[in-house]
Amino acid sequence: MSPVTYKIHPAIGVARVGDGEHFYIAPETAGGLPINPDGRAFGPDDFRDGAGLVRRQGARFEVHRYDGESPGEPVRPGAGGVARIEWTVHLANKKPVWYGFFVGAGESGYSPEHPLRNPHVTDVAERQRLIIDPGPRTLAGPGQSTEFSRSENPDGYPMTFPPEALEPWRIDSLGGLRTDDEGRLIVLGGYGHSGTDRLPPTIVDYANNDRWWDDTSDGPVTARLVLEDGTVVPVETGSWVLVAPPRFAPELVNAITLYDTMFDTAVRGMGLRPDIYADALWNRSYRPSWEADVRPILERIHRYRWVVAIPRHAHDLDFEKLGDPDPAYRGLREFYLGVVRPPEGPNLLASPDTGLPMMPMLCGDNCFVPGPLGSNYATLTRTQYFYLQQWAAGRFDTGRGEPAQGGAALDRAALDNCVGGAFSPGIEVTWIARNAELFAEPFRIRAKPGVRPPLSLGQTLTQGLEPGDLSKYMALPWQADFNECNSQQIGERFVWWWPVQRPAFVYVERGGRLRQVPWVGTDADQTAPDYVRFTEDTDMVLLWGKLGFVFNTGTSRRPRFVEVARELARDDA
Amino acid sequence: MSQIRRTEPERKVYRPITHPDDLIRHLQWALCVEVSTIPPYLCALYSIVDRGSDAAALVRSVVIEEMLHTALVSNLSNAIGGRPSLAPHLVPLYPGYIPHHAAGGPFIQLQALSPALARSVFMAIEQPEASPRSPAEGNHFQTIGQFYKAIEEGFENCFERDRDLFKHDTGLQRSDTYFGGGGGELVVAHDLASAKRAITEITEQGEGAPQARPPLPGQERFGDLDNYGTRTDGTYGPILGTPWELSHYRKFQQLADGEVPVPETYPMQPNPSSDELDGDLRRLAELFDGCYTLVLLALERSFTTPATEASFFGAAFPVMQSVLPPLATLLMQTPIERKADPDFGPNAGPGFAHRKRTVPELVAEAEHLLAHPPDLGTDYGQAWAGALQATLDELRAVGAQEAAAT
Numbered sequence: 010m011s012p013v014t015y016k017i018h019p020a021i022g023v024a025r026v027g028d029g030e031h032f033y034i035a036p037e038t039a040g041g042l043p044i045n046p047d048g049r050a051f052g053p054d055d056f057r058d059g060a061g062l063v064r065r066q067g068a069r070f071e072v073h074r075y076d077g078e079s080p081g082e083p084v085r086p087g088a089g090g091v092a093r094i095e096w097t098v099h100l101a102n103k104k105p106v107w108y109g110f111f112v113g114a115g116e117s118g119y120s121p122e123h124p125l126r127n128p129h130v131t132d133v134a135e136r137q138r139l140i141i142d143p144g145p146r147t148l149a150g151p152g153q154s155t156e157f158s159r160s161e162n163p164d165g166y167p168m169t170f171p172p173e174a175l176e177p178w179r180i181d182s183l184g185g186l187r188t189d190d191e192g193r194l195i196v197l198g199g200y201g202h203s204g205t206d207r208l209p210p211t212i213v214d215y216a217n218n219d220r221w222w223d224d225t226s227d228g229p230v231t232a233r234l235v236l237e238d239g240t241v242v243p244v245e246t247g248s249w250v251l252v253a254p255p256r257f258a259p260e261l262v263n264a265i266t267l268y269d270t271m272f273d274t275a276v277r278g279m280g281l282r283p284d285i286y287a288d289a290l291w292n293r294s295y296r297p298s299w300e301a302d303v304r305p306i307l308e309r310i311h312r313y314r315w316v317v318a319i320p321r322h323a324h325d326l327d328f329e330k331l332g333d334p335d336p337a338y339r340g341l342r343e344f345y346l347g348v349v350r351p352p353e354g355p356n357l358l359a360s361p362d363t364g365l366p367m368m369p370m371l372c373g374d375n376c377f378v379p380g381p382l383g384s385n386y387a388t389l390t391r392t393q394y395f396y397l398q399q400w401a402a403g404r405f406d407t408g409r410g411e412p413a414q415g416g417a418a419l420d421r422a423a424l425d426n427c428v429g430g431a432f433s434p435g436i437e438v439t440w441i442a443r444n445a446e447l448f449a450e451p452f453r454i455r456a457k458p459g460v461r462p463p464l465s466l467g468q469t470l471t472q473g474l475e476p477g478d479l480s481k482y483m484a485l486p487w488q489a490d491f492n493e494c495n496s497q498q499i500g501e502r503f504v505w506w507w508p509v510q511r512p513a514f515v516y517v518e519r520g521g522r523l524r525q526v527p528w529v530g531t532d533a534d535q536t537a538p539d540y541v542r543f544t545e546d547t548d549m550v551l552l553w554g555k556l557g558f559v560f561n562t563g564t565s566r567r568p569r570f571v572e573v574a575r576e577l578a579r580d581d582a
Numbered sequence: 583m584s585q586i587r588r589t590e591p592e593r594k595v596y597r598p599i600t601h602p603d604d605l606i607r608h609l610q611w612a613l614c615v616e617v618s619t620i621p622p623y624l625c626a627l628y629s630i631v632d633r634g635s636d637a638a639a640l641v642r643s644v645v646i647e648e649m650l651h652t653a654l655v656s657n658l659s660n661a662i663g664g665r666p667s668l669a670p671h672l673v674p675l676y677p678g679y680i681p682h683h684a685a686g687g688p689f690i691q692l693q694a695l696s697p698a699l700a701r702s703v704f705m706a707i708e709q710p711e712a713s714p715r716s717p718a719e720g721n722h723f724q725t726i727g728q729f730y731k732a733i734e735e736g737f738e739n740c741f742e743r744d745r746d747l748f749k750h751d752t753g754l755q756r757s758d759t760y761f762g763g764g765g766g767e768l769v770v771a772h773d774l775a776s777a778k779r780a781i782t783e784i785t786e787q788g789e790g791a792p793q794a795r796p797p798l799p800g801q802e803r804f805g806d807l808d809n810y811g812t813r814t815d816g817t818y819g820p821i822l823g824t825p826w827e828l829s830h831y832r833k834f835q836q837l838a839d840g841e842v843p844v845p846e847t848y849p850m851q852p853n854p855s856s857d858e859l860d861g862d863l864r865r866l867a868e869l870f871d872g873c874y875t876l877v878l879l880a881l882e883r884s885f886t887t888p889a890t891e892a893s894f895f896g897a898a899f900p901v902m903q904s905v906l907p908p909l910a911t912l913l914m915q916t917p918i919e920r921k922a923d924p925d926f927g928p929n930a931g932p933g934f935a936h937r938k939r940t941v942p943e944l945v946a947e948a949e950h951l952l953a954h955p956p957d958l959g960t961d962y963g964q965a966w967a968g969a970l971q972a973t974l975d976e977l978r979a980v981g982a983q984e985a986a987a988t
Contacts, residue, residue: 318819330895335891336982337896337983338895338896339896339979340896340897340903340976341895341900343900343903358634359633359639360634361634362907363903363907364633364634364638365642498817501817502818502819503819535817
């Protein structure tokens with residue numbers, strides 16, 4: 010008999026901020042709707058609570074038991090000799106002490122002159138006090154709760170919080186923990202509160218603003234099983250929780266998801282799939298699955314038109330023909346491969362061969378440095394592109410392949426609902442996801458053992474991450490980037506950023522017809538300061554919680570992704 | 583019958599179309615007109631060195647819509663029992679007058695793109711009718727819009743006399759062979775309304791709305807977005823375009839007036855023909871003609887037989903995508919006189935002559951040429967090998983498929 014092992018799933022759970030106390034649980038499928046804690050089907054009214062506030066998205070974790078080759082099964086207290094599960098989570102926000110985010114810098118090491126955030130604070134102890142660190146929290150059994158707040162400090166941890174008098178929002182908590190009756194943990198994040206102690210609140214940059222704090226965070230999730238006989242079994246493979254900005258179109262999926270990016274990192278950097286890539290060589294006889302590997306890429310791109318202004322016809326795809334391996338359709342497949350931007354080679358909007366604009370019509374990591382040697386435009390991961398190449402050549406299977414099961418499916422879904430690029434800096438995490446050193450094993454963050462206060466101002470990836478080390482690269486406050494990064498002018502064309510988390514345009518129903526309107530701001534003049542955004546980033550800090558969500562009121566075959574649950578008035582009579 | 587070079591203008595007599603056979607005859611003429619515009623536009627497109635330039639995007643959008651019109655006209659003909667044909671005598675030889683146009687019509691030429699070509703030839707082809715009240719005209723029409731007016735009235739007349747007009751549908755109409763990004767839809771005509779919709783689409787995309795004037799600032803809404811273009815704020819982006827600004831006429835006017843600059847082009851000999859070449863260069867020009875003819879025949883099969891999958895998706899579409907452009911560019915990079923500088927020319931070019939060859943014959947030609955690159959330097963050698971290898975790969979795939987089908 011092989012030894013029993015335990016793992017927490019998902020490997021990385023994603024909570025999202027909401028300005029209300031109530032919460033729902035993160036979707037457990039790619040492009041799935043969130044889950045109501047009471048089990049009711051999720052409807053358009055469930056994005057907000059009774060008071061009209063945005064419900065927070067909780068990240069739900071469970072322990073799985075692995076016994077040799079079996080796929081693993083969730084551990085439930087009261088069954089299999091397990092009395093209860095003790096969960097421990099440590100959240101922190103290190104954004105104010107990390108390096109500033111500047112495109113194209115840092116991924117292969119920061120230069121000595123790379124500016125830090127809050128450079129006016131030079132004393133080490135004072136810098137450490139800029140970190141929001143409420144310390145770890147533990148829940149010892151089902152049906153319990155605790156908060157990562159100023160007022161709750163069960164273990165007398167030397168907590169650090171920002172000054173109390175921040176404007177426009179004070180930050181008193183990074184969230185909380187709940188356990189349900191099934192032994193699962195739900196991690197809740199902050200309230201989307203961002204504030205500064207320099208008045209009046211002013212945001213000068215999309216990514217780096219000194220004397221600002223926000224209440225996003227991240228940190229390790231660990232657990233111990235307490236058996237009926239009193240034995241304590243630590244769960245050796247822990248997870249990580251990431252508290253991210255909201256995702257306003259949960260049913261639409263980014264062309265490059267965080268799963269795609271981390272999978273590519275694991276394939277090319279960690280030897281995860283030698284059947285696809287080994288010894289730096291791609292296996293040209295590998296047959297990706299049309300349904301599982303290829304179609305989703307095309308379909309996600311196809312559906313961007315619900316949240317950005319993209320001409321309809323260029324993206325009408327005939328999936329029946331595209332999924333037919335008949336050699337008669339080779340020309341069709343090659344045509345579509347030809348309009349997908351290759352990850353290698355000059356980075357251009359339009360194909361140099363045909364002149365046709367290439368997909369995806371999104372910004373790349375570096376929109377600010379012009380020229381074909383940069384990365385102005387988004388590209389698929391190399392693994393995704395390899396799948397497409399194999400498909401175009403007719404080397405693919407029409408079936409579903411082997412879909413992920415159990416815990417692996419939870420791992421994948423959580424990441425599939427995040428952005429896997431462009432990383433400028435991104436929504437949930439940035440380019441660090443492309444670094445194999447980040448991971449203890451594919452998709453699992455390497456956690457630093459024996460973390461003690463005060464948290465470190467630096468970081469060595471090979472030693473593992475401390476709480477706050479995953480989200481600290483992101484924009485501070487997140488609302489600044491969220492407001493500004495909707496569309497980007499590159500040359501004379503405008504391309505989009507992360508429209509399924511942050512829509513640029515949405516459809517509303519007017520007189521029985523669907524009309525596309527800007528999600529925020531105006532659309533008449535692309536050069537106007539309020540073109541599909543608030544003129545001031547501080548307006549996003551104040552008003553993000555009033556914006557509408559995008560919800561499919563149609564069917565899966567004939568979708569109608571329309572705006573629902575909007576609380577902010579729109580001037581479009 | 584062989585190909586005809588139209589060097590004499592034709593005389594004009596118009597009688598309204600009242601019989602389905604006459605309507606089918608006019609639709610066949612319409613098909614000839616639409617097809618006759620594609621080679622000059624393609625030639626202009628291939629002549630542009632930077633295929634990513636605005637000018638290239640503009641010409642390409644027109645070519646793609648002309649292909650849509652070809653398919654729409656074929657659908658209209660099939661809708662009432664016609665059998666559209668691209669037989670050699672229906673496909674023009676260049677240079678020549680546009681078929682069925684009245685005297686004084688544009689003389690179509692194969693040339694590298696220039697403002698003069700855009701004005702004197704392309705704008706003339708797409709000339710809008712003088713007034714929305716301009717009369718319908720059949721054979722020997724003044725403007726394409728008036729010709730389609732005759733066809734539209736023909737549909738009305740024929741439907742008036744025979745309510746079963748659309749019951750003669752051959753079942754060979756297609757709705758899935760159009761991949762344009764600029765709007766438009768491949769309409770299947772199953773009644774008078776859908777037939778008229780198809781006709782309106784052709785005329786609006788081509789010559790634009792009869793009352794041609796730019797939209798006033800603020801007249802466009804950016805809500806329901808149909809295409810990309812130059813917006814009234816001067817930026818390039820999604821717009822709900824008016825027929826006027828999206829018409830082929832207007833697009834060519836932008837090139838003629840210099841609103842959209844004409845970028846560097848290959849110094850191609852105007853109206854090239856393989857007859858003027860010899861040796862392997864002649865064989866290369868004939869290979870292009872053979873591949874062009876392969877596309878025509880496959881296109882014809884795709885709207886006259888049920889085997890559209892193999893003929894359109896398996897042959898016409900991929901050869902159009904990955905054979906014609908590299909071969910045409912290669913010709914345009916090759917000086918006619920061996921010693922001439924390819925940057926100054928005159929260089930060869932695609933002749934678009936009807937030259938029927940079997941796929942194995944074309945494969946053998948491509949193999950021969952690939953093995954015999956002319957000695958014009960390393961860069962040229964790479965261009966030669968790249969274009970011919972791409973051609974060979976595609977032709978072999980088409981050949982393998984044909985062999986499997988028989």
